[in-house]
Amino acid sequence: METISIINAKDYVDQKVRIGVWLTNKRSSGKIAFLQLRDGTAYFQGVVVKNNVSEDVFKLAKEVRQEASMYVTGTIHEDTRSHFGYEIEIEDIELVGQSEDYPITPKEHGTDFLMDHRHLWLRSKRQFAIMKIRNEMIRATYEFFNKEGFIKLDSPILTGSAPEGTTELFHTEYFEKDAYLSQSGQLYAEAGAMAYGKVFTFGPTFRAEKSKTRRHLIEFWMIEPEMAFMHQEESLEIQERYIAYLVEKVLENCDYELDILGRDKEVLKRYTQLPYPRISYDDAIKLLQESGKFPDVKWGEDFGSPEETYLAEHFSKPVFVLNYPKAIKPFYMKPHPTREDLVVCADLLAPEGYGEIIGGSERATDPEYLAKQIEDAGLNKADYEWYLDLRRYGSVPHSGFGLGLERAVTWITGEDHIREAIPFPRLLNRIYP
Numbered sequence: 001m002e003t004i005s006i007i008n009a010k011d012y013v014d015q016k017v018r019i020g021v022w023l024t025n026k027r028s029s030g031k032i033a034f035l036q037l038r039d040g041t042a043y044f045q046g047v048v049v050k051n052n053v054s055e056d057v058f059k060l061a062k063e064v065r066q067e068a069s070m071y072v073t074g075t076i077h078e079d080t081r082s083h084f085g086y087e088i089e090i091e092d093i094e095l096v097g098q099s100e101d102y103p104i105t106p107k108e109h110g111t112d113f114l115m116d117h118r119h120l121w122l123r124s125k126r127q128f129a130i131m132k133i134r135n136e137m138i139r140a141t142y143e144f145f146n147k148e149g150f151i152k153l154d155s156p157i158l159t160g161s162a163p164e165g166t167t168e169l170f171h172t173e174y175f176e177k178d179a180y181l182s183q184s185g186q187l188y189a190e191a192g193a194m195a196y197g198k199v200f201t202f203g204p205t206f207r208a209e210k211s212k213t214r215r216h217l218i219e220f221w222m223i224e225p226e227m228a229f230m231h232q233e234e235s236l237e238i239q240e241r242y243i244a245y246l247v248e249k250v251l252e253n254c255d256y257e258l259d260i261l262g263r264d265k266e267v268l269k270r271y272t273q274l275p276y277p278r279i280s281y282d283d284a285i286k287l288l289q290e291s292g293k294f295p296d297v298k299w300g301e302d303f304g305s306p307e308e309t310y311l312a313e314h315f316s317k318p319v320f321v322l323n324y325p326k327a328i329k330p331f332y333m334k335p336h337p338t339r340e341d342l343v344v345c346a347d348l349l350a351p352e353g354y355g356e357i358i359g360g361s362e363r364a365t366d367p368e369y370l371a372k373q374i375e376d377a378g379l380n381k382a383d384y385e386w387y388l389d390l391r392r393y394g395s396v397p398h399s400g401f402g403l404g405l406e407r408a409v410t411w412i413t414g415e416d417h418i419r420e421a422i423p424f425p426r427l428l429n430r431i432y433p
């Protein structure tokens, strides 16, 4: 007899197997007990029929508590009534760990309560589905960039640089010196692109943002590709192919999980159709003004979440907004060739109200321009000499972008809040558990 995972039940119909499981819920009558089981690969039902098992086994089936762990032995049957499609008729139960009163019951709980029990909440079906989809997106990310000839380059977490501005830095001590937790791996990715052509970094990034919104985490994971010998247009093509690839792979490999979440797959399929529309910042401002819905919107300001939602809904696909005002973007972006007030950059806005999921740009290549930008940003030039070196020794046009993994997971899973897109979210007022 084989020990199997629930997800493989389909290959063992009418066969006797053994599975290590936890009990998620149970229902029993005098003669039959229905045990809802999970093992981390899927959820299904175990049926214990009093007349077909020993007295001890039936007693155990009735006594076993929510989240107790056990080995069940029995025969797999098709179960057309359930979404999973299979169940196990249990003959024997071997209790491994009985459970105390489990705090998360099948009734509704408030968000704070669930967040306090995040270490247990992760076992729930929706959280399982979200984490599996997150994992598929990470897997597909490595697959996509490796196929495209990128290598993964690990950027440091402890840094002396502040690519995205100094206001949101997490300060720490590095022996006798100041250091910060990384806001972005980009500057290091640029060094990597000059060494290996096409690279991507993927790691945790930290922003001490005092914003309490459904799109902001204090610690989030970012994928940052960087490409040498590349202008913005070609970078946008990589970005849209990457996003379409993520959606395609989730559709292909996470059907069960999307069903658990009730995500509309027809809507997701629309996001695999390329190209995504492109609109300039200037035209986006006009569109917002002409809509009559945003009387206060002015050229020169960044978009808020209602504006981003309106723009993406207008196209009902992810949309690139190109070439923002220089004054509201970081120091490293390439100045626009004909417009002094703009930089060559693009944000990708996701539809359905999810807002910006990618920020990217072509990078400035002129060392003197960059040195001035660094000083104007209030940064210490000496800390950026290494970065300026990238422009001193064989500088080339290059471009890159950053995808916030949790923003993308929230969008693709159709969740309301970014806190569920990461196992242990770090939020403004939360570092427990």
Ligand code: 4AD
Pocket (backbone or CB within 6 Å): 163, 164, 183, 184, 185, 186, 207, 209, 215, 216, 217, 218, 220, 222, 224, 225, 356, 357, 358, 359, 360, 361, 400, 401, 402, 403, 404, 405, 406, 407
């Ligand atoms: O637009 P951002 O700040 O760009 C950068 O960090 C660049 N260095 C990227 C690059 O060109 N290599 O952030 C990029 C993305 C955003 O589009 C968003 O998806 C995500 O990172 N992001 C956040 N996600 C969750 N919580 C936050 N507080 C985030 N801030 C940014």
